Amino acid sequence: MLTSLKRILVGRPLNTAEQEHQRIPKVIALAVFSSDAISSTAYATEEILFVTAVATASSLQVGLDRLIPIAAAVAVLLFIVVTSYRRTIFAYPNGGGSYVVSRENLGKYPSLVAGASILVDYILTVAVSISAGVAAIISIPAFRGIEDHRVGLALALIGLITLANLRGVKESGTIFAFPTYLYIVTISSLVLYGLARSFFGNVTPVPFDAEKFEGAREAGGALGLFLLLKGFSSGAVALTGIEAIADGVPAFRKPSSRNASTTLMWMAVILGSLFFGIAVLAHRLHPFPSHEETVLSQLGRTVFGEGPVYLVLQFATAAILVLAANTAYADFPRLSSIIARDGFLPRQFGNRGDRLVFSNGIVFLAVAAGLLIVAFGGITTALIPLYAVGVFTSFTLSQLGMVRYQQREKKPGWRVGAAVSGVGAAVTFFVLIVVAATKFTSGAWVPLVVVPSIIALFTVIRRHYQRVATALAVTPEEVRREPVNHTVIVLVGRVHKGVLTALEYAKSMRPNHLAAVFVAADDEEREAILGQWEAFKIDVPLEIVSSPYRELVGPLEAYLDDLDERWKNDTVTVVVPEFVVDRWYANLLHNQSALAVKLALLDRPATVVTSVPYQLKGSVAHSNGSG
Amino acid sequence: MALKNRLKRFTTPVGELDRERLREFCASVECAVPIADVRPRQEVTVVGEITSIRIVPRPDGSPWLEASISDGTGCLVAMWTGRTRIAGVSAGRRLMVSGRGAVGGSGRRLVIYNPRYELLA
Numbered sequence: 001m002l003t004s005l006k007r008i009l010v011g012r013p014l015n016t017a018e019q020e021h022q023r024i025p026k027v028i029a030l031a032v033f034s035s036d037a038i039s040s041t042a043y044a045t046e047e048i049l050f051v052t053a054v055a056t057a058s059s060l061q062v063g064l065d066r067l068i069p070i071a072a073a074v075a076v077l078l079f080i081v082v083t084s085y086r087r088t089i090f091a092y093p094n095g096g097g098s099y100v101v102s103r104e105n106l107g108k109y110p111s112l113v114a115g116a117s118i119l120v121d122y123i124l125t126v127a128v129s130i131s132a133g134v135a136a137i138i139s140i141p142a143f144r145g146i147e148d149h150r151v152g153l154a155l156a157l158i159g160l161i162t163l164a165n166l167r168g169v170k171e172s173g174t175i176f177a178f179p180t181y182l183y184i185v186t187i188s189s190l191v192l193y194g195l196a197r198s199f200f201g202n203v204t205p206v207p208f209d210a211e212k213f214e215g216a217r218e219a220g221g222a223l224g225l226f227l228l229l230k231g232f233s234s235g236a237v238a239l240t241g242i243e244a245i246a247d248g249v250p251a252f253r254k255p256s257s258r259n260a261s262t263t264l265m266w267m268a269v270i271l272g273s274l275f276f277g278i279a280v281l282a283h284r285l286h287p288f289p290s291h292e293e294t295v296l297s298q299l300g301r302t303v304f305g306e307g308p309v310y311l312v313l314q315f316a317t318a319a320i321l322v323l324a325a326n327t328a329y330a331d332f333p334r335l336s337s338i339i340a341r342d343g344f345l346p347r348q349f350g351n352r353g354d355r356l357v358f359s360n361g362i363v364f365l366a367v368a369a370g371l372l373i374v375a376f377g378g379i380t381t382a383l384i385p386l387y388a389v390g391v392f393t394s395f396t397l398s399q400l401g402m403v404r405y406q407q408r409e410k411k412p413g414w415r416v417g418a419a420v421s422g423v424g425a426a427v428t429f430f431v432l433i434v435v436a437a438t439k440f441t442s443g444a445w446v447p448l449v450v451v452p453s454i455i456a457l458f459t460v461i462r463r464h465y466q467r468v469a470t471a472l473a474v475t476p477e478e479v480r481r482e483p484v485n486h487t488v489i490v491l492v493g494r495v496h497k498g499v500l501t502a503l504e505y506a507k508s509m510r511p512n513h514l515a516a517v518f519v520a521a522d523d524e525e526r527e528a529i530l531g532q533w534e535a536f537k538i539d540v541p542l543e544i545v546s547s548p549y550r551e552l553v554g555p556l557e558a559y560l561d562d563l564d565e566r567w568k569n570d571t572v573t574v575v576v577p578e579f580v581v582d583r584w585y586a587n588l589l590h591n592q593s594a595l596a597v598k599l600a601l602l603d604r605p606a607t608v609v610t611s612v613p614y615q616l617k618g619s620v621a622h623s624n625g626s627g
Numbered sequence: 628m629a630l631k632n633r634l635k636r637f638t639t640p641v642g643e644l645d646r647e648r649l650r651e652f653c654a655s656v657e658c659a660v661p662i663a664d665v666r667p668r669q670e671v672t673v674v675g676e677i678t679s680i681r682i683v684p685r686p687d688g689s690p691w692l693e694a695s696i697s698d699g700t701g702c703l704v705a706m707w708t709g710r711t712r713i714a715g716v717s718a719g720r721r722l723m724v725s726g727r728g729a730v731g732g733s734g735r736r737l738v739i740y741n742p743r744y745e746l747l748a
Binding site: 515530533534540542544565 | 641642645677678679680681682683684685686695702711712717718719736
């Protein structure tokens, strides 16, 4: 029943051979991989204002004035990083996330730093995007009052995306392509139409409402460099998601690298122009940061009124933010599978599930992001400072790795390439310092604690796997050729069909020694089994062990010790006849001694426990009433 | 010293305590040799507890019955041919057996064939 429920929700299992068909064309890849980056336009402007705008109408203007320079700086940063990342895509067609690039070029620890940062970042991407998406929905005036259900709404959305991703990336790509393009179109029209109306003077700016204002209240007067940099570091979250394409190259149709690189360019152009456009529009229309209504919603209502176009804008915003979360769903599992293959994460992350997706990674991501949302009450702003640190750590490491790569490979034009990557690394490192310094107290310290702990965890996991590998390794000389001295014992309670089957099975192993073992608690039982043994003329020796304390496992272990001494066994197989009842609840009526024996003997060296199942279902039918 | 003994009673596993009690009991019986000292082709009398019984049925021939006897110092096998059960000879029972030791039986352990026996306790 569980299987069919899963089938309905997730779809039929896919054959391994169907994997190639899961690759996606550019138009859909743009939607799948760049919705993360593009969607950050929905909140990046607002996050800048949360930091730079101060609580009076006049100083709000100071913050707004800084918006365009900050947006320009972010756009330049975007250009630098994208230029540098195009090289990565060609150098690493099998997925060149900064984990892989730093592993290949910088060594173990830098790669672990990068890996841990990005994993954390993907989780944050889901949490931030979903809470921003929910914010877009609750901004709609018609929905006033549902903001109390922020967290519940966010969790429901996460559930939905998780499901879509468990079905597989291509199908979710098709579902998700439409909203991305809808968002790009509506935001473009918002910017163009809004600017046109503003320049022709027939639109009034957003009225200031001190009640709802949530910016920096205490800082008065002029805006210091610190706040400016802090605002910039909030705007820098627009760059999250560039990593996604570099990581996801193998998911592109062939030629993967060319397609991925083109998609990256498209994405940068769209992201840059939308972000800059919104900044300019905000500068003219004076929206203010608030937890009740997003800046984008304020702009939309001012430009379009509260009609259907505004609603399309809000829903498209929510939709693309959901898709942004989806980007992380495409890449978190893929990255964690790579890390798992290197032995730093549990192997289960490396397994493809029924639908050829890394199901365990997907489920882990969903749970982690859900916890974050609950912990931070679904407020986007609270999560943002945690976010940028990881992105810029991974950018820096990835580009440093590319400098080393190009120095080593010395392909034509490598000097230019290395210079581009070097500049990129320097710039992103600078931004990283800025983000960490300006936002340290408001949450940037969290990744500085979490990332090292994850690295410690990676190291522990790796050490375990290495220990296991060393313990299991064999040399050709160790391959054993002498015959194994094998003793088989069959555990019997009383003689029944299951026991007879188990005895036949045990004989078929042709062991050196074979015996049936009965653990007796009292004389009555002992007499009963002896009687049965004679009556059924069973030709297997029966050994009776006393159990003065009426337990099974203890005397059995003592008996096995005795057997080892008696026969110098290499292997002892304990055969346990086991009923398989046809109703699960009927198990309650049987004492699960087979299970207890298995568990107890698991630690015993050179001991095999085999259970011979005996299905009651078939036998009840033709021996009706006898049992 | 007394306290130490008392503590030991709570901390050592039950099986350990039982073995110790068995050792003491067997040592207290005069005329019995510790099993560890028994050599083949020697007429001996030993005391011990039956740890397990082994019944070897022969549908076409003569069955036999083996009892593994332990006194805490070692283990030997008492083997009775031609029968599958002897009243009183059952796992957990203490008894005294005497006869001539030989090497054989299952697992090349010390065996006394068809010994005289006396159930104890």
